[in-house]
Amino acid sequence: MVLIYVLRFFLVSHLLLNWGVNGDREECPDSFDCGSLGSFHFPLTTAERPDCGALAIHGCDDHKQQSQYLLIGGEKFPVTRIGKKSLFTSNLVYVIDNHLSQYLESGSCNAFTHNITLPSVSPLIGFFTISNNVTLFKCKSNLNVSTPQTYFKNSTSCDYDIVFGPPNSDDDASVSTHPSIAGCSSVELPAVYGLPISANPFAFLTAEIPIHFNPSVKCAQCRHDTRVPHGQCFLDREGKPYCATRKDKKGTRMLALALGLGLGPWIIFGLILILKNHKRKQSTAHVQLQSTMASADSSHSPDVQTDRIFFGVPIYSYKELQEATNNFDNTRKLGDGGFGTVYYGKLEDGREVAVKHLFDHNYRRVEQFMNEIEILTRMRHRNLVSLYGCTSRHSRELLLVYEYIPNGTVASHLHGTLARAGLLTWPIRMQIAIDTATALAFLHISDIIHRDVKTNNILLDIDFSVKVADFGLSRLFPNNVTHVSTAPQGSPGYLDPEYFQCYQLTAKSDVYSFGVVLMELISSMPAVDHTRERDEISLANLAAKKIQKGALSELVDPSLGFDTNQEVKRKITMVAELAFQCVQVDKELRPSMDGVVNALKKIGSANSEPEHVEKGDDSAVISHSEELNGSQDWNQVRFLVREKLRSSPNSLTEKWSSESTTPNASA
Structure with a gap:
């Protein structure tokens, strides 16, 4: 025992000495x-580290605006x-x-010969991309170029x-192979x-370049693994990424220093004895911890359980999340829902x-808790x-941990605390509609x-x-059934x-709700407002009332340019028609969600009204799925809606039909 302590002292003394030198x-x-x-966070760092x-x-270290820069190919890029990113990485x-x-x-032609320089790819980063870029084809003036309608x-x-x-157009690949374009060169520039x-x-076009990047797969796994505390990604001598905890990395460096100094066989022997002794103690402590955790779980006590998995996700202790939210401080409250309050945590x-x-007084909270986890x-x-x-x-409180989405909700941007005139332009709202419909179609x-x-x-x-x-x-919908009988639940409006x-x-119940969302995107009004008539x-x-009067412009948010931009007016009118189809009382008159996705994409990208929406057209979203039941093409849905309206005392009259189907201007 005396020898062990002497060796410990000798080893630590030498390590500390060399650490200081x-x-x-x-x-x-x-x-x-x-x-x-x-x-900012990993994989970004500073030049000093x-x-x-x-x-x-x-x-x-300079707090002046635009004094920070990247060094790419020897050039400074402010x-x-x-x-x-919504978790703990900076990726843009x-x-x-x-x-x-x-x-x-200066309007120089050199802009169309300028190639964007990307940073050198590192093993710590999976890839770099430039978002919202436009492909420009440079063609000889005497060429007879034939392009899609959306092209200029x-x-x-x-x-x-x-x-x-348009930016990131799906047609770029097919256009580049067109015979009339084959002899043209191309360049990609940000818009x-x-x-x-x-x-x-x-x-x-803009000179501000948004560079997207993601950590490599190994680094992402390293930093996401809750079983590796403070997991950090580094490069080894061969330039390959590896994952290390602070303790592991520190211990490795200390050992390397000791061996590098050639402290001799006694030091190595002493180190082995120390490690054995430490391992024995650690093993004993681990057994005691497992026993404590098992006992705590059986008694419904929220002890630390981050190394356990439930339905494929890690289990956190109540104490850990309590500390992360500063004891569920009201200043960290992100919002209240029907079943719980959401807090920001770190x-x-x-x-x-x-x-x-989740609220204590909600008797179905365990069911909802399990439901969200399973889905x-x-x-x-x-x-x-x-x-x-x-x-x-078994915890005393039921808590769910999600990725943090920093930009609030669509509601807050439309008619809440984040609402700013002109911030949510029509193209942004159009993309919100497409993204939401795509997610619902996937479900x-x-x-x-x-x-x-x-x-x-x-969330945004x-x-x-x-x-x-x-x-x-949310509910799982059994196969081969037309509906599920259940008590109505949802939100008013x-x-x-x-x-x-x-x-x-x-599934048409979700379509109805989404139709109301489309109306909110058009009007910036809440789904329910008791201050209205x-x-x-x-x-x-x-x-419906505004449309009956032929006053769609009174419904549309003035900041969208409905009265000043004919292209925006045409697209808003078409989306309004789609929204009206979604909120039909008769569910058979509503389109399916994949039909909605296809219609929105055609409205968003085309310069003319979509003539037909094919089933399965959204192959990028639902490529490996079955064809959805009840999907109807665009013209059939319109025909059914209008026939229904003609027989209804509350029809929207022919003003709706003429306003929504005739483009007001060409692109």
Whole structure:
């Protein structure tokens, strides 16, 4: 025993001495502060700590605006802002290309020969992409170019014509192989997000480049693994990524120092004895901890359980989440729902999360708790919120842990605390509608009915991409049945009237609710407003009343440019017609959700009214699914709706028909 203590003292003394002489790099922090940019996370890092990430930002110690920059290919690219992913990674950097900026400001043809430079790919980063980019084809002026209707041809003062379509257009690949385009060169340049393209490319192109990137698969697993506290991703000597905890990394470096100094066989022998002794103690402690956890779980006590899995997600202790939310501080409250309150939280490892605290007085809270876990662990989709974990069902409180979506709800942006005139432009609202419909179609393919579709349950990230949330009321829909008989549940203003009257839940119930969401996107009005006239409290009723009067413009949010932009007016009119089809009292007159997705995509991308919506057209979303039952094409739905309206004393008259089917202007 005396020898062991002597060896311990000798080893530690030498390690501390050499630590002070040679120094040692500090552990990587969970986040970095960077001047006017605020804070950011891995895989970004600062120039002072290049070992802590894959992309270093310079000038973080300077608090002046635009003094921070990336160094790419030896050139400085000023960083204007950083987008944080909803968890604990920063995955979007906006930089300025100074050369491109000069070309665009002067209207120089050099802009169309300028190639965007991306950072060098690191093993810590999976890939880089530029979002919202436009492909511009440079063609000789004497070529007879044939392009889709959504494309423009600009005869510039340059030695060539410019042919281009909408940002990230699906037609770019097919256009590039067209015989008339085959001899043209191309360049991809960023466009201002939400700004419609026009015949003049200098009007919508920008020098601010949004660079998206994601950690590599190994690094993402390292930082997401709750069993690895403070997991950090580093490169080994061969340039391959590996995952290390702070303790593991520190111990490895200390051991390397000791061996490097050649302390001799006695030191190595002493180290072995120490490690054996430590391992024996650790094993004993682990057994005691397991015994304590088992005892605690059986007595419904919320002890730490982060190494346990329930329905495929980690289990967190009540205490851990209580600390993460600062004891469920009201200042961290993100919102109240029908079944619980959601709080902002930050875990010990730096992850930002949203924690739902289910109400005690709700007798069905355990059922809703299990329901959300079962559905969200089965579903993985870019437009569905992700579940990161939960407490044990034996915990004194039922808590669910989600990814944190930082930009609020659609409701808050339309008519809540985040509402700002002109912020949600029509292209952004159109994309919100498409993303939401896509998520609901995905659920329906998987035989799941959301049952509480509303703008308060549609979350937005910093890019205004949609995350549909709150699955407490969702129901699995058995195969080969037309409906599920169940007591009506949902939110006022969104509830399917046929479901309310007949107690029969179908996928068309979600379609009705989504129709109300479309009306909110058009009007920026809440689904229910008791300050309105009695027959206008419901937005669905108000919309019908305005349409009956031929006064759609009175319903539309003035900030959308309905009266000044003919293209916006045409598309809003078509979306209003689709919304009206969705809220028909007779569910058989409503389109299916995949039909809604197809219709919205055609409205959003086409310069003319969609003539036909094919089943299964949304192959990118539902590529491996069965064809949905009840899907109707666009013209058939219109015919049924109008026939129904002609026989109804409350018909919307021919004003609706003529206004919604005739384009007001061409692109």
